[in-house]
Amino acid sequence: MPKGSDIFLQNISKVVVFIILAFALYLFFTGHGSPGGGFIAGLMSAGALLLLALAFDIDTVRKVIPFDFKLITAIGLLIALCTGTGALFFGEPFLKHAFGYFQLPLLGKTELHTALIFDLGVYLAVVGVTMTILLTIGEDN
Amino acid sequence: MEVVVAVIVGILFTAGIYLILTQDLLRIVLGTSLLTHAVHLLLMAMSMLKTGAAPLLGRGKEQFVDPLPQALILTSIVINFGITAFFLVLSYRAYQKLDTTDMERMRSESAKHRGRRR
Amino acid sequence: MSLLHLLTLSPFLLAALLPLLGKAVPRLHKGWFAAALSALVFATLLRYLGDIRDGSPIIKSFDWIPSLGISFTVYLDGLSLLFALMITGMGVLVALYSIAYMNAAKESLTRFYVFLLVFMGAMLGLVVSDNLLTLYGFWELTSITSFLLIGYKNEKHRSRYGALKSLLITVAGGLGLLSGFILLYVMSGTYRIRELFEAGAPLMSHPLFLPAMILILFGAFTKSAQYPFHIWLPDAMEAPTPVSAYLHSATMVKAGLYLVARMSPIFSGTSEWFWIVSLGGLITLLYGSVAAIKQTDLKGILAYSTISQLGLIMSLLGLSSLSGIFDGEEQILYAAAGTAAIFHLLNHAVFKGALFMAAGIVDHETGTRDIRKLGGIAQVMPITFTLSLFGAFSMAGLPPFGGFISKEMFLESVIEPLHAGVFGLSTWAALFPIVAWIASVFTFVYSVLFVYRTFLGPRKKPLKNKQIHEAPLLMVIPPVLLAIMALVLGFFPGLVAYSLIRPATEAMIPAVTASGERLPMDLKLWHGLTPALWMTIGVIVVGILLALTAKRWTKVYNFIPRRVSINRAYDISLRFFEHITVRVTSLYMNGSSRSYVKYILGFMLLVLGLILFNSNDVTFRVGAYATIAPYEWVILIGLAAGALAVPFAKSRPVAIILTGTVGYLMVLMFVFLRAPDLALTQMVVESISVTLYLLCFYHLPKLRTERQAVRFRLPNFLVALAVGVLMTLVALTVLGTNPFEPVSDYYVRESYESAGGKNIVNVILVDFRGFDTMLEIMVLGVAAIGIFNMIKLRRKATDVGSRHVSHEGDESEDIAAHFRKAQYEHDGPTTVKAPKEPWIHCVSDLNHDDEENPEDELSDEFEDSESNDSRKKGGDSDA
The missing domain is CATH 1.20.120 (Four Helix Bundle (Hemerythrin (Met), subunit A))
Structure with a gap:
């Protein structure tokens, strides 16, 4: 990946990255009720990191987010799998979800849903996969 | 609108298949992308277009467009992304190794590699 | 799931765990795990002995694919129990033997024992399955695992050749078997063996009955190496000796006999069954015993002797099918052939196991299995000599060993059809005793020569100055146990007669117990001066004469043209098919x-x-x-x-x-x-x-x-x-x-x-x-791992074309440059013609890459081990 030198791009992306990440977070949590969900949020987050990598370079991204993205993929897959398996313990078919409405402080009446955990797995897997791909190719150049 | 979309699907298919049948690796990968778009449009068109609102409940709407093709397409988009990335890297590596992106030349090159290793 | 299911599946389980166990206790030879498991299964199976002895079989069912009516039903009757005990009992001994035989430092033992365990599990599953389709599945699994075991030394061309041959022949038979089973299903509407027994007469008059019988027998004959499908067995001797001892004494080749015995209640009583099985067996018996004499490799002799003995048992199974058309006293009379078959089955497992192990010991200690080089080592290897003697005597049918009793019963059984008067036997029955007698003479001769040329006489040149001593204890114990067993079976046949032999025979010929009576057992060394005894005496006299003059008359074998053998037909047809396939496939x-x-x-x-x-x-x-x-x-x-x-x-x-x-x-x-x-x-x-x-x-x-x-x-x-x-x-x-x-x-x-x-x-x-999504992210994960591997984990050494890695040779640079040039400067139509190299290759061509003159290697004869050794050395120095 070429060494970033565009100050303008760098400065803007510093701000924009957080806006995108926040938007991704929003999409993730509202996914069950309005457009959004794990896939979109995951891709969006990866896109934000990609922007960072384009504006600066791969090393910067590595420094800022020192995760092994392969591991994140694995964790995501594991979470998704565990959510599915959890249902088996309640005598339900694989991947059957449960949900309920709870009165939480500050948030008021909130819906808590195991599908959200599953979606978290999807989110992590997508972020992990996308970043693994991008970083792998980027570093090879 | 469905008829027009069906024609567009045909055009996308034609372009995609033509690209896949060319010799250059990049064109082939691009061809698969076009094919994916064609299939997405086809899926959408199959379930009739604009039969109602976006499939979001609780917004005072009664009629919705068919949500199932959308779910299928969403899956497809993401898988397509993974596969395209894989294809790209495969052709990138093939180019690094064989120094060509031409399918015909790749064959003769890899045959030479095999011969040398013996 | 029942205990029986668990027992059947336990070898598979251990096979899966073995790599981990090996990591946990790296010092321990992995053979101990296999030995312990076989011993455990053997001991547990003994618990069922009581029930089986009383004639009450055990049945346990487990639905596998209920929608297709396929269940994994375990059915343990006398026949199954006998086989299961042989499989596991021999398994213990072979595993112990292999601990001393297989060198942990030199060879990949995990692979070996995983194959061995899976094979054992498949054999167990085969003999306890009640469902024809499950039986077929295990049947094919034994073919595949024996392929892997025979080809264990996969760096040797002969191993690969032998393994492929056994696979092709036994799997071809397996496909025939499957077709036969399906035909049975078409006729009766059930895959359950027990239900097929009850189908009875309507089945026999069905037009598909004969094709089904022939197809099933095709499967059994290929597996049990009956003439002319025997050709894979001698080549399978390339396997490590413990494998040979296991596969060819108690397990693999006996599977065909098991199948014939198991199917007997369905098919016996028809003339086709009688003639195919008994005549096929007789021909094999004669051919094997005659061919064994010209062998110079110890394992070669044992291979042909195995073929011959399998033929013997097969012909007995055929003879016992006569009991299906008679009743009363005559039925019991012909059922005696079944008793003989079962008893000889057991005897053969015992003495052949001992002999194979003895051959392995000789090979291990002297470095050769060529009887032309061996001789005079009885003094230095007294234990091996004695146990070989026991085994060989039992094989030759001499008293006081178990083999004598079953051989006597065999001779009696071949005389019996003279009085039968059915199936055209009145004209042809004389054939049986004559062929049996001649084959027995040759059996006697090769048994004697096996011991004499290996252990007695003067020491030959190559071994004259070599320090030879007895094998390690662990290697000697298993064959010694088997030799003792051969003796015990001779003196006290009653030990197994009522607990194992009778239930097994009754399972094979259920008609004899229909009236509620049990089959009489008559196993003893002294039968009185019967015609069979006179035949045995004749065998011994003529056999000794022939053995003494062996040097002179064995030259006759040189006149048999080697160009027209079944092996050659196999090789030629294999190549022919390969080339046709390659040509047709290359078309598209x-x-x-x-x-x-x-x-x-x-x-x-x-x-x-x-x-x-x-x-x-x-x-x-x-x-x-x-x-x-x-x-x-x-x-x-x-x-x-x-x-x-x-x-x-x-x-x-x-x-x-x-x-x-x-x-x-x-x-x-x-x-x-x-x-x-x-x-x-x-x-x-x-x-x-x-x-x-x-x-x-x-x-x-x-x-x-x-x-x-x-x-x-x-x-x-x-x-x-x-x-x-x-x-x-x-x-x-x-x-x-x-x-x-x-x-x-x-x-x-x-x-x-x-x-x-x-x-x-x-x-x-x-x-x-959700499940789709779950799999989808898995696909993504796989794609990411693939990409990561392609970029990060590539091997530098093979990276010849890469622009980023420096090259070792300039040649690749040249080619790369040449093509780059062509890519940029080419003006004309750019249909670059790839060099016209064939895209698909024949397997046989690939096989010969590393070794020379394939023609010689495919010959009928065993090559002597020296030339094998020298070739190996040559190969090493080349590499």
């Missing part, structure tokens, strides 16, 4: 993926097109379509134009950006088509994809415009156009047809009620169709 598999894509598209066009034009309910819908706003027109036209422009793009970035444009226009389409989720996803994916494209192809040379002549491009274009038109038609027809209630209505209804979500698309993804 030309190695160009473009052709393959065209095949796929061609079939798609054909099938879809035919369906479209042949079905009557295809209508095109008229009217009631959604309207198109003006701005949507713009996007639609943009989509079409963008797509059409990609093939004409002159440079890579332009092509990439054009494709990206199509993608972004799709985003807008999704927005207008009320799919917000899709629009969002597509947008992000498109951005990332374009970045990826640019990243990957940043360094690539300029896109070469396709300068192909029109005659190359036109067919491509026509195919593409045809597909495009077809897809448009498909889209239009689908719009006009609506045969089913859409599933989506359910999703729309239930999304909030039962899944608690308002975004129906998301609810479908994570809830209704």
Whole structure:
């Protein structure tokens, strides 16, 4: 990946990255009720990191987010799998979800849903996969 | 609108298949992308277009467009992304190794590699 | 799941765990695990002895694929128990023996024991299965695992050749078996063996009865190495000796006999069954015993002797089928042949196991198995000598060993048909005792020569100065136990007669117990001066004479032309088929993926097109379509134009950006088509994809415009156009047809009620169709791992063409440069002709890459081990 030198791009992306990440977070949590969900949020987050990598370079991204993205993929897959398996313990078919409405402080009446955990797995897997791909190719150049 | 979309699907298919049948690796990968778009449009068109609102409940709407093709397409988009990335890297590596992106030349090159290793 | 199921499956379980166990206790030889498990299973099986002895079989069922009526039903009767005990008992001894035989430092033992355990499990499963399909599955599994075991030393060409031969022949037989089983099912409507027994007479008059019988016998004969399918067995001697001892004494080859015995109640009583089984057995018996004498390799002798002994048992099984047409006293009389078969089965396992192990010990200690070099080692290896003597005497049918009793019973059984008077026996029955007697003489001769030439006489030159001593204790104990067993079976046959032999025979001939009486057992050394005894005395006298003069008359074998052997026919036909296959396959598999894509598209066009034009309910819908706003027109036209422009793009970035444009226009389409989720996803994916494209192809040379002549491009274009038109038609027809209630209505209804979500698309993804999503992210993960591997884990050494890694040789640089030049400067039509190298190769050609003169290696004869050794040495120094 070429060494970033565009100050303008760098400065803007510093701000924009957080806006995108926040938007991704929003999409993730509202996914069950309005457009959004794990896939979109995951891709969006990866896109934000990609922007960072384009504006600066791969090393910067590595420094800022020192995760092994392969591991994140694995964790995501594991979470998704565990959510599915959890249902088996309640005598339900694989991947059957449960949900309920709870009165939480500050948030008021909130819906808590195991599908959200599953979606978290999807989110992590997508972020992990996308970043693994991008970083792998980027570093090879 | 469905008829027009069906024609567009045909055009996308034609372009995609033509690209896949060319010799250059990049064109082939691009061809698969076009094919994916064609299939997405086809899926959408199959379930009739604009039969109602976006499939979001609780917004005072009664009629919705068919949500199932959308779910299928969403899956497809993401898988397509993974596969395209894989294809790209495969052709990138093939180019690094064989120094060509031409399918015909790749064959003769890899045959030479095999011969040398013996 | 019952204890029996667990016992059957336990070898598989251990095989799966073995690599881990090996890591946990690296110092321990992995053979101990195998030995311990076999001992455990053996001991547990002994618990059932009581029930079986009383004639009450055990049946346990476990539904496997209930929808197809396939269950894993374990049925343990006398026959199954006898085999199961032989499999596990021999398993213990072989595993112990192999601990001393297999060198942990030199060989990959995990692989060896995993194969061995899976093989044992498959054998166990085979003998306890009550369902024909399960039986078939285990049957094929034994073929595959024995292939792996025989080819264990896969660096040797002869091993691979022998393994492939055994696989091809036994699997061909297996396919015959499967067809036979299916025919049985067609006739009776059941796959359960027990139910087939009860099907009775209507089955026999069915026109498919004979084909089913022949197909099943084909399977059994190939597995049990009956003439002319025996050719795989001598070549299978390339396996390590413990494997040979296991496969050819108690297990693999006995599977065919088990099958014949198991199927006897269904088929016996018909003349075809009687003649095929007994005559096939007799021919094999004679052929094997005659061919064994010319062998010079210890294991070669044992291989042909195994073929011969299997023939003996097979002919006994055939003779016992006569009991199916008689009743009363005569039935009991002919059932005695069955008793003999079962008893000899056990005896053969015992003495052949001992002899194989003895051959292995001799090989291990002297370094050769060639009897022309061996001799005079009885003094230094007294234990091995004694146990070989016991084994050989039992094999030759001499008192006081178990083999004597069963051989006597065999001779009696072959005389019996003289009085039968059915199936044309009145004319041909004399054949049986004559052939049996001649074969017995040859059996005697090779048994004697086996011991004499190996252990007695003067020491020969190659071994004269060699320090030879007795093998390690662990290696000697298993064959010693077997030799003692051979003696015990002779003196106290009653030990097994009522507990094992009788239930097994009764399982084979259920008719004898129909009246509630048990089959009489008459196993003893002294039968009085019967015709059989006189025959044995004759065998001994003539045999001794022949053995003494062996040097003179064995020259006769040299006159048998070697060019016309079954082996040669096998080799020639194999090559012939290979070449035909390669030629036919090369016609369409030309190695160009473009052709393959065209095949796929061609079939798609054909099938879809035919369906479209042949079905009557295809209508095109008229009217009631959604309207198109003006701005949507713009996007639609943009989509079409963008797509059409990609093939004409002159440079890579332009092509990439054009494709990206199509993608972004799709985003807008999704927005207008009320799919917000899709629009969002597509947008992000498109951005990332374009970045990826640019990243990957940043360094690539300029896109070469396709300068192909029109005659190359036109067919491509026509195919593409045809597909495009077809897809448009498909889209239009689908719009006009609506045969089913859409599933989506359910999703729309239930999304909030039962899944608690308002975004129906998301609810479908994570809830209704969560499993799809789960697998989808797995696909993504796999793609990511693949990409990571391609980039990060590549091996530097083989990276010849890479521009980033420095090259060892300049040759590749030259080629690379040459092609780069061609790529940039080429002016004419650029159909580069690939060097015309065949795309697909014959297996046999590949096999011969590393070793020379294949012609010699495929000969009937065993090569002496010295030339093998020297070749190995040569190979080593070459490498």
